Amino acid sequence: MKTIGILGGMGPAATLDLAQRIISQTSANVDQDHIPMLIHNNTKIPDRTLAIVGQGECPLFELYKSIDILSKDSD
Numbered sequence: 001m002k003t004i005g006i007l008g009g010m011g012p013a014a015t016l017d018l019a020q021r022i023i024s025q026t027s028a029n030v031d032q033d034h035i036p037m038l039i040h041n042n043t044k045i046p047d048r049t050l051a052i053v054g055q056g057e058c059p060l061f062e063l064y065k066s067i068d069i070l071s072k073d074s075d
Helices: 012-024 048-052 060-073
Strands: 004-008 037-041
Touching: 004 012, 004 060, 012 037, 037 060
Parallel strands: 004 037
Antiparallel strands: none
16 A cells, blocks of 8 residues: 655644544554555744745755655655
8 A cells, every 4th residue: 555645844733634634534444454644744844925925935945855754764
C-alpha cells in the first residue's frame, strides 16, 4: 500500500483535521488496514500570504526542506 505524505504546519490544526479525515474515510476493520501516513508538521514555514504580497519571507526553503524529509522517510 502506498504511503501518504502530508506536508503540514501551515495551520497545525488543519494538518490534524486532514489526517483525521483520511482515517475516518478509510474502510478499515483493523489497524493494519489503514493507509500509512507520514506527517511533517513544519511550523517554521513562513506565512505564504505575506510572501505572495511581497511583505514576508519566501516559504520555499522550508517547504523544500519538508519535502526532502518526507521523501527520505518514505524510502
